Amino acid sequence: MVSKKKKTTASRHTTESEEGTHSFEIVGYSLQKGIGVDEFIESATFAVGGYDWCIRFYPHGKGDGAKDYISVYLELLTKNCAVRAAYDLRLVKHATGLPMSVYSETTHRMFNSDDSSKFAPHYATFMNRSHLEMEASGYIKDDRLTIECFLTVIVKESMASNTVKAHELINVPPSDLSENFGELLEKGEGSDVTFVVGGEKIAAHKIILAARSSVFKAELYGQMKEKRARRVTVEDMQPDVFRGLLHFIYTDSLPDMDVLSDDDYYEMIRLLLVAADRYAMDRMKLQCESILGEHLDVQTVATTLALADQHNCNGLKDVCIEFITNQNKMDDVVATEGYADLKRTCPSVLVDVFEKASKFRRI
Known part of the structure; x- marks a missing residue:
């Protein structure tokens, strides 16, 4: 008779992180005006995860392409090191004391002290300066601006192997629902409808689209002709824009657009806003409005x-009108091609602009 011995073995990889928040208050904000493009001030050094960091603030932007913006960067100061970290750069609204996220990377990425990756984010256009300085934005009060950085740093990773009991291994991971649905969209497994957009075929799942969009629900399950169709043609939309719309429907987030230039990025946001309005994706539409409202300039x-005006974005409309009137930019705006198009396509909105400008001059 053979005697059998049984044992249970397991290994565990442990990742530990440290979180920290640094608040950088700039008193006398207006006195920083005129220092020029590429000039910056920086916060005191603060430590998170055993590494030194600081916040850089460029009042007139970093680079000529960002001269109408402020630029804000997180910088790794510790020399000869590489560290993984996630961050959220925020501006504090003084009326409430609450920070508002402007740019963040929630996935831990590598900061290397020996190259440009020691800075984050990659974009210099943190926020349009005119929008920042609007009284309605609430970011500047009593000539004070407060920048806040929430930072999470990976501090330790270890592997342990031993004989353990099963109940000691139970660990509940964070939700990966959006990743699962994003993978479902990408692979097209179990798809039951194909959209033809600009000559390209894009597979999707009717039940998911109907659950997220009342327009898709009416098209795919209502009395419309597409109810029984397995192939639906989408007119007047680019394939990449439709894919971006589906990405939001499946994951509740905008697609990754880091490879796009600034101009192409904001043009894609405009097209995604139109798509969101067309398919009644209200949260997606508001997210696009928010991005465009924080990055206005004279040319756009x-x-x-x-x-x-065309897509009933009342909040974005108010921000645009306030930008034009409160910053005394009317003459510059009138000289742009965009204004000529606005005058031709939406003449009624100019009444709101001029009424607001008239009130502003009387104040």
């Missing part, structure tokens, strides 16, 4: 105002 504000 008229185009953005026309877009807001």
Whole structure:
């Protein structure tokens, strides 16, 4: 008779992180005006996860392409090191004392002290300076601006192997629902409808689309002709825009657009806003409005105002009108091609602009 011995073995990889928040208050904000492009001030050094960091603030932007913006960066100061970290750069609204996220990377990425990756984010256009300085934005009060950085740093990773009992291994991971649905969209497994967009075929799942969009629900399950169709043609939309719309429907987040230039990125946001309005994706539409409202400039504000008027984006419309009137930019805006298009396509909105400008001059 053979005697059998049984044992249970397991290994565990442990990752530990440290979180920290640094608040950088700039008193006398207006006195920083005029220091020029590429000039910056920086916060005191603060430590999170055993590494030194600071916040850089460029009042007139970093690079000529960002001269109408402020630039804000998180910088790794510790020399000869590489560390994984996630961050959230915020501006504090003084009326409430609450920070508002402007740019973040929630996935831990590598900061290397020996190259440009020691800075984050990659974009210099953190926020349009005119939008920042609007009284309605609430970011500047009593000539004070407060920048806040919430930072999570990976501090330790270890592997342990031993004989353990099963109940000691139970660990509940964070939700990966959005990742699962995103993978379902990407692979097209079990799809039951194909959209033809600009000559390209894109597979999807009727039940998911109907659950997220009342328009898709009416198209795919209502009395419309697409109810029984397995192939639906989508007119007047680019394939990449439709894919971006589906990405949000499946994952509740905008697609990764880091490879796009700034101009192409904001143009894609405009197109995604139109798609969101067309398919009644209200949260997606508001997210696009928020991005466009925080990155207005003289060259684009008229185009953005026309877009807001055409698609009933009242919040974005108000921000555009306030940008034009409160910053005394009317003459500059009138000289742009976007204004000519606005005058031709949405003449009624100009009444709101001029009424607001008239009130502003009387104050």
